[in-house]
Amino acid sequence: MSMQVFRTRVSFVLWSVAVLGVQPVWAEGGEPAPGRARELVHLVRQDCGSCHGLTLQGGLGPALTAEALADKPAEGLVATIVGGRPGTPMPPFLGILTEAEAVWIVRELMKGFPEDGGPSPQTSESAR
Amino acid sequence: MNSYKNRVAGLFGTGLLALLLSACATQPTAALRGTGDLGLVIERATGQVQVVETSGRSALAQVSGLGDLSHASVVFSRDSRYAFVFGRDGALTKVDLLTGRIAGRIVQAGNAIGGAISQDGRIVVAQNYEPGGIKAFDSETLEQIAEVPAIYGSAGQRSKVVGLADLPGNRFIYSLFEAGEIWLTDLSDPGNPKTQRFQAGKQPYDALVTPDGRYYIAGLFGEDGLSMLDLWQPELGVRTILPGYGRGEQPLPVYKMPHLRGWAVAAGRAYLPAIGRHEVLVVELGTWKEVERIPVKSQPVFVMARPDGRQVWVNFAFPDNGWMQVIDTFNGKVIDTFAPGRAILHMEFAPKGEEVWISARDDNKVVIYDTRTRQKKGELPAASPSGIFFTSRAFRTGF
Numbered sequence: 211m212s213m214q215v216f217r218t219r220v221s222f223v224l225w226s227v228a229v230l231g232v233q234p235v236w237a238e239g240g241e242p243a244p245g246r247a248r249e250l251v252h253l254v255r256q257d258c259g260s261c262h263g264l265t266l267q268g269g270l271g272p273a274l275t276a277e278a279l280a281d282k283p284a285e286g287l288v289a290t291i292v293g294g295r296p297g298t299p300m301p302p303f304l305g306i307l308t309e310a311e312a313v314w315i316v317r318e319l320m321k322g323f324p325e326d327g328g329p330s331p332q333t334s335e336s337a338r
Numbered sequence: 339m340n341s342y343k344n345r346v347a348g349l350f351g352t353g354l355l356a357l358l359l360s361a362c363a364t365q366p367t368a369a370l371r372g373t374g375d376l377g378l379v380i381e382r383a384t385g386q387v388q389v390v391e392t393s394g395r396s397a398l399a400q401v402s403g404l405g406d407l408s409h410a411s412v413v414f415s416r417d418s419r420y421a422f423v424f425g426r427d428g429a430l431t432k433v434d435l436l437t438g439r440i441a442g443r444i445v446q447a448g449n450a451i452g453g454a455i456s457q458d459g460r461i462v463v464a465q466n467y468e469p470g471g472i473k474a475f476d477s478e479t480l481e482q483i484a485e486v487p488a489i490y491g492s493a494g495q496r497s498k499v500v501g502l503a504d505l506p507g508n509r510f511i512y513s514l515f516e517a518g519e520i521w522l523t524d525l526s527d528p529g530n531p532k533t534q535r536f537q538a539g540k541q542p543y544d545a546l547v548t549p550d551g552r553y554y555i556a557g558l559f560g561e562d563g564l565s566m567l568d569l570w571q572p573e574l575g576v577r578t579i580l581p582g583y584g585r586g587e588q589p590l591p592v593y594k595m596p597h598l599r600g601w602a603v604a605a606g607r608a609y610l611p612a613i614g615r616h617e618v619l620v621v622e623l624g625t626w627k628e629v630e631r632i633p634v635k636s637q638p639v640f641v642m643a644r645p646d647g648r649q650v651w652v653n654f655a656f657p658d659n660g661w662m663q664v665i666d667t668f669n670g671k672v673i674d675t676f677a678p679g680r681a682i683l684h685m686e687f688a689p690k691g692e693e694v695w696i697s698a699r700d701d702n703k704v705v706i707y708d709t710r711t712r713q714k715k716g717e718l719p720a721a722s723p724s725g726i727f728f729t730s731r732a733f734r735t736g737f
Contacts, residue, residue, distance in 0.1 A: 256681070256699070256722075257656045260594055263426050264382065264408035268449055269467060270498065270515070270543075270595065294591060299543070299559055301591030306657060326383065329680060329700035 242314055248327045250311055254319075255326040261299065266323060270299060276322040287316045373418040376435045377686065377728035379697065379704055380423075381721040382407045387423060388720060389438050392688050392695070392728065395706055395716045399438025405429040405445075410725055411452040411599075414732035415477060416459030421727070422477070424453040424464055432480060435729070442480045446473055452599075454504040457735075461525055463502065463510050470496035472512060474525055483528045490517035501545025501556050501598065503736045505569060513542035513556045513565075520545075520556060520567055520576060536576045538565035546601035547736035548608070553623065555579070557598050559613060562586075566626065579626040580610075580619055589614025590637065594655035597640050601736065604647030604667045611638035611652075618652060618665065630670050635661050640684065643667070644709055645691040651709075653682045653696075662696065664712065674712050678705045683723070689730035697723035 242250060255264055261271035272278065279287065291312040294302035303312065318324060376398075379388040385407055389399040404410075406427035413422050420441060421433045428447035431440055449468035455461070455477065462477045474484040488497040497514035505511055508526045513519070520536040540560025547554050547569075556565040562584040565576045596611035603609075607629055610619045618641055620629040636658035643650050650665040659681050664674040679698025687694050693715060696705050704718045704726065731737035 252700075257593065259408050263406065263449070265406050265427070267406070267427070269409065269426060269451070297560075299541075299592060299595065301593055306593075 240310055240314065242311055245330065246311075247314075249330050250307065250315060251318075251324050252326050252329050253307070254315060254323060264326075266319075274319050274323070276320055279320050284313075284316050284320065287319070288312045291315060371436070373435055373729050374689070375729075376418070377695075377726065378412055378421050378423070378433065378435075379695075379718070379720050379723050380407050380410045380412070380725040380727075382410065382699070382724040383722035385425075386721065387421075387433060388718075389433070389435050390695075390704075390718065392693070395718065397718055397720075401433055401438055401440060403440065403443075404431050407724070409451060412725065412727040412731075413453055413455040413462065413737065414727075414729050415455070416732055418729035418732040420477075421729075422453060422455065422462050424450055426450065428464075428466065428468075430462070430464055430475065430480060444475070444480050446475070446482070451498075451500060452502060454502045454510060456504055456508045456510075456525065457506055458508060461508060461528060463504075463525070465499040465502035465512055467498040470498050470514070470516075472499055472502065472510065472523065474528060474531075484525060484531045486521070486523050486531055486533055488514050488517065488521070490514060490519060500543055503545065503547040503554065503599070505547065506551045506735070511545075511547065511554050511567075511569070513538060513545050515541055515543065518542065518560070520554065520565065522567075522569075522572065534572065536567060536572075538567075538576045539563060539578060543595050543613075544598040546598040546608075548601070548603050548623065549735060551735045555598065555601075555608065555610070557596060557610070557613060559592075559595070564610065577626070580621055580628055583612060583619055583628070583631075584615060590616075592637065592655065593657070594637070594639050594659070596638055596655075599736070602641045602643040602650050604643040604650060607667070609641050609643065609650045609665070609667070611641050613637075618650070620670065632665055632670055632672065634663050634665075634672065635675060642685060642687070644687055644694070645689065649673075649709060651685055651694060653685065656681075659683070664709075676712065678707070678714075679703065684725045686726035686728050689728065695726045695728075697726055699723060 261269050262274050263269045266274040292304045294300050375391050375393045377390050385404045386402045388397045405425045408426045423431045428450045429445045432442035434441040447466040450466045453464045462475045464473050471487040488499050497517040499512050502512040509524045511522050520538045522534045524532045539558040542556035543559045545556035554567045563578045563581040566579045567576050592614050608621050612619050618632045636654040638652045641652050652663045660677045663672050666673045678696050680700035683697045683699050685696045699722050704720050706716045
């Protein structure tokens, strides 16, 4: 990421914090509710996994293992999740998840991401 | 005297064989059966595959130990007895559909995305992200017989390889994501692979070859349009088709790259997913004129023709991946929209198309629909199912 793009991202994060009132939970060590945490783990393992691999060893997108992320600043990773990376296939996830959730995901990734506990238990309504 | 002894030995042998067969008759694997109605369901999270049969809609065996199966894909031997499973972790596993056992397994790369099998069935080729390139293996022994590293640029970088397909003459065609090139490798003399390189558009992400092996079409992530190579006239080079189909509008965020391999060629037209748009693009083969664009529910992932070409079935990217739509190719209209389950990842038609098997990852099942009535005919439990592959692929170019 060029420094300029990175700066834009950081300012976007700050803007989000200021305008959207999103809590900068990385400072507080905030945790999502257990049901939501399970959904987020499933989302990362399965849907992020379609580019980054189920084991997060990488694919079309880079590896997201604790080792691979060790030297990356957390704020930049949060910005990438929230705003995507223009010019690459990485899409912005703001709207699908909140910025506070992105912060939590980055923290978990840097620790070594939890195993998938499966989708949320509710069963789907089949149209037929 | 000698022939008498042989006959006695033969009789004894026959008796022994009959005894063995009757002993085996209690084992379901010993029953004689064909393979034309068999297939594999990938259980991506647990590194397993199920061997299934479509006549009675049942699972015959579960095979474990295949590694990381996110984005796994499968090709079949030309006798349709063996499945070659390409795992994300670079593993290539040969599964015997009749015994439900692993017949061979190698780890051939650090990160792989799929594979193909040659026209004569002797060569299996893997397409790899890490290290970027292709590798060719003897389909009998899985011994490596050739390698083509996807090296490009002045600094000798390696590109991820996508969109691999087999072509007549034991040739293989594939695209280089970072390099923006299409490579055509002739493996008719595997010890001496010959590769032709073609400049293509920006960031090809997947590709298809038409059933006759004539046209190769690569979808582009980095620009509006697709790269097409006419393999009957490769000297003409790559041509951009459907240029500017996004009409300069900002594409939507893409949460799942479309797949082109389950190509949809029907009645002389190709039905293609528009990247970052809620549309299926319809283009006439040969003239490459846009016929129409069909608005659909969300961003298409797989756009697949029923084998007779009358219907095209479409599934969608996260977060709209619970939906499925059906297009009637005769009038270009969406004739059905329904939600078969949570996280619909893939579908596969029975060889003649009377039913379609659909994987619902987050409901841990495969659901089976009648394609004419779109009524559910059954379902099979499966752990996080993703790809479904039937042996009828063994006889199709580009599968």
